[in-house]
Amino acid sequence: MLLVVAAFIVAFVLLLYMISPLISPKPLKLNGAHVVVTGGSSGIGKCIAVECYRQGAFITLVARDEVKLLQAKKEVEKFAINDKQVVLCISVDVSSDYSQVESVIKQAQEKLGPVDMLVNCAGTSISGKFEDVEVDRFKKLMEVNYLGSVYPTRAVITTMKERRMGRIMFVSSQAGQIGLFGYTAYSPSKFALRGLAESLQMEIKPYNIYVTVAYPPDTDTPGLAEENKTKPLETKLIAETSGVCQPDQVAKIIVRDAIVTMGLFRTIALFYLGSFDSIVRRCMIQREQSKAADKRE
Template sequence: MAGQRRVHASRRPRVEVWRDAHVVVTGGSSGIGRAFVRQVGARGARVSVLALPDADLESTRAELEAGHTAYQVVPVDVTDDAAVAAAVAHATRLLGPCEVLLTSAGIAHPGYFERLDGEVFRRTMEVDYFGTLHAIRAVVPAMLERRRGSVVGISSTAGLIGVFGYTAYSPPKFAVRGLLEVLRVELRPAGIHVGCVCPPDTDTPQLAYENRFKPAETFAISGAIKPHAPDEVAASIVEGMERGRFLITPDWQTQVVAHTAGLLRGPWFGYFDWRVRAARRVMPQGRPTQGTRPAR
């Protein structure tokens, strides 16, 4: 990765060289994170995967062991600030300073607001927002010293506009986007790229879990859109880093939402209301059971 003491206003900080760059990925043992690990590993990066100690992490370890990637797998709960700092310190001792960070660890549990347990709201904020914050705080000081690096976090389309059924998920993703927007302004003068990924539904184990609990109205709003492949989303992240983009998304629908959510919030609300009314016309009176797709 190339860096300069000063960054010209017309030149965006970006990832210029992957080979031998140390890339740290939280939540890199499954879904988008794991697809990203594969892609940057194939480009010659040294990769540190920080994730919960479970079967997914062991599977990722075995995959990396069978390849030619210099890697480090570090079991950690991203909600533990001290543990994340220790994990990053351990990884950098073995593979060098972190030059790229992708925060991919996240959870979602959709449902009707009044039926969700309070623990769902707390845990989602801890994993999705504070898990992102802890990892960024662990790598940014060294990037500032070296005056180069790339920090990219995964928000969501639900972090651009509120989506029915995601009262526990949208607020942390809004917070992630807000954090990254501020960091983009603060860190750009030091030559550090900051990006925010807003993927649509992606075919991952997390999405399969969500589909068990989604209200029918949520299916009515998003169910007609085919989920994207994790490799497709990961490729868009790689390209976005290389081009120095802030908003990174693989699909035109999310780009439309990103560019219109603020100016056209009223029409978006109207569209959602229409989809909800259409879904409820084919449902029993009142709110139906979660995880039930509307009839088509």
């Protein structure tokens, strides 16, 4: 009996998976697109920039340190596929002042056109036992990892909605799916991204804008090397079960998911979220109709 039920479930999931391409949005063409990568001067963000540049995108790299930005720009430029492509560098702290973030995004849009894809990869981590982590770090990580993703997203969303197109990516972490020893300061900031992404997705799907969240395991980057300096043994042993990935591999998967935007999880989610989405769409149509009616009066 149990076997039969299990077989049905498997068959149902497979069916969903098979029909998913029919209901997914058209893949985004990166050729000629403007991609903004926060945290693009190092590690995973830099590899994401390279991956997009190799597919013909125009890139804006966002981070604080100008020297690292220029170095990354040179590295990314090696992967040009035509002579029109541009890499723009912008130095700003994505977490401190919204108006500053808004104004640099505006500058980037003036130079390279409206943002087609935003990759929120700027982030930082710290590991240590709860009582050993300096109290102000809890606030800092929420600011950089969470608000540092809210601000750039907020700065691009209006234009994306007007154009009825766009992709927004959030880089969470495996520690953003499950809370682990040593990550009391880091995990919550990555959990927060998931709440943001799911809520935002429901609002903007009618505008043909798609949100993806990546949950990478440990990845070999300068950020990880820094984190390892204070990592408790327990955290090391737990993380080892998942292994260490290479940043270029992680970047490839993140970019592919963002372009194609339809994984198995999304297909299943589609069923229980489908009815909510139709509520949102109905409200939007009603609002537009009443706006039009107001104008006529």
